[in-house]
Amino acid sequence: MIPNAITATALCLGLTGVRFAIGGEWEKALASIVFAGVLDGLDGRIARLLKANSKFGAELDSLADNIAFGTAPALVLFLWSLKDAPRFGWIAALALAVCCALRLARFNSRIETLDQPHKSAGFNTGVPAPAGAGLAFVPVYLWLVSQGSGFEAWFRSWPLVMAWTLFIALLMISSLPTFSWSSLRIRRSMRLFALAFAALLVAALAVEPWWTLLAVSAVYLVTVPMGLASYARFRRRRANEAQRERPTAPAPAAN
Template sequence: MRRFGPRNPDSLDRVPVLQLLPNMVTLAGMCVGLTSIRFAMDERFGVAVFLLLVAAVMDGLDGLIARRLQATSEIGAQLDSLSDFLCFGVAPGVLIYQFHLAPAGSLGWIFVLVFAAATCLRLARFNVMSGKAQEDDTANTHFVGVPAPAGAMLALMPAFATLGGVVDFHQVPLLVAAWIGVVALLMISKVRTLSPKSIRVPRRLIGPIMFALVIGVGLTFSRPWALLLVLDLVYLGLVIRSLAAARWRLFG
């Protein structure tokens, strides 16, 4: 039965704290990404890279929390995109420029701008396509192009290799600039890449995967940069496989 009578005006101006939690996580992730820029400018590159990894984790958490609490909103979606552009478009570009591309001068900075612009285009296209996700079954199991967080991790591959002592990319800034350009193309391409929801693991591989996870945890504390480099290479292999199975088309 519908109730008639005066309402409590305070109830219209109050929002449950749990409803604000996803946006609070998003803003915290944005602050972490912005702080990464500060440490990159201070040439504390290890800390800067670590903060971007934290920002990537928080980017995954805010969406998960929003779905669990049924607290999704339009402002949350827009806030998430703005935070992603800062954390995965601007911050990695500044870090890579300070770490590897500064000797290349203006040419290196041009590639940073290209990478940031590709991230912006990728996020804009994702916002437009998100409304069509329910109409397309593959939208939930595939990404169109490399997502912004994954693109940032691929862009940081030279930093992972240098910090891990595998390959020193300080001497080849033009090669790093070219790699940044390749990642930008992967982000704005229309090739469908796999999402975690589409991955199916055979039962016979569960044991080896769990064993590899234990090894990965050990490497996290002993050789974290080498582990991140290996993960980057594995993901790059999956992207190349997608490219080989599809017609190459650029964003249009």
């Protein structure tokens, strides 16, 4: 019940973000969906900690992710900017929601598949749904931090928002290997530094949430090509190991 309740809360927060967007309360809309992403990162870990994994929980998690990180961000972006596009604003918003659903369907269809090269190497395939939702809001973060500078109208312009939304949608359904939190292992000597960093990150989110989310988004985007290079090195190392383990054919006997 506990992890499923957390998942249901994340779903409600995603839809609450849409409610705030309808009222023009953009900061509250973004905060609701971002907090839903935090809960999404906790429910699976709590389920494993309590040994409460279930098929029901896995299905509920995917449905909640589709609504909170696909449908809700698409509607928020449409209400914020894409509704001003003459023809294709709604199509761009739909692209984000549909690509999120396709990514989750691909993930679910491969849960019981043994041959998953990215997963076995500790990588995700494409950008996960919560990360995709956070990245899709980068123009909104820029708009919020640029208030009064004269650039806020540019960040809210529908051509920019449409191009960025389509880019993030493609990242979500791409086959790019991206780093997975589950593969992160912190050395014992670095754990105090990691705790200090986590505490400072929470403090930064409380004091300057939009600048902090911009920085987190930039760091994540930098890790995308890094993940591609890291996975390429992993494949080369795996191929070399397989080559060394392959038995050599005996030399032909001399006449």
